[in-house]
Amino acid sequence: MPEDISAEELIFTIRKVGLHLTTQLELCFKEKEISGIQAYFLVYILRHHPKGTFLTELCHEIGVSKPTLSVLIKKLKQKGYLSLEENPEDIRKKKVIPTAKLLEEGENFLQQADQMESDICSVLNPQEKTQLQSLAQKVLEQMVKLEQKETDRRYFKGEKSVATA
Secondary structure, three states: OOOOOOHHHHHHHHHHHHHHHHHHHHHHOHHHOOOHHHHHHHHHHHHHOOOOEEHHHHHHHHOOOHHHHHHHHHHHHHOOOEEEEEEOOEEEEEEEEEOHHHHHHHHHHHHHHHHHHHHHHOOOOHHHHHHHHHHHHHHHHHHHHHHHHHHHHHHHHOOOOOOOO
16 A cells, blocks of 8 residues: 655655756756746747737746746846837737847757756656646646635735735
């Protein structure tokens, strides 16, 4: 009979996987002088939005707050990888667009990310990959529910969130 793993052990392992992924990204892209998170965000843009997309859409897709994403984009803008374009109809809507520099270096970014992903996942067979994806999605959905429950609780009790205070 398999040993029962505690929730703490499981969550700690998930966290360690995330930290090691960031380290792997930083090793892959160290010559670019960008962080692992920045590199993978650029890879995401290249894969999913090579012609650009709006900041709000990116927030929903990758699951981070607008302020967090704005800081990330600002740093990548300073390094010449991204630009922002205002919508003439609504100046609050900002379109994130890859620059010529990113498009020129894009194939290298994508190759390095593909190789890193392949190396990391090489220990899993297709069935294990599917199972891991399903389980990770299940945990993620539960976390979103818990966050929504907390947000609803604050709203009904009149509490302000730390981010808005």
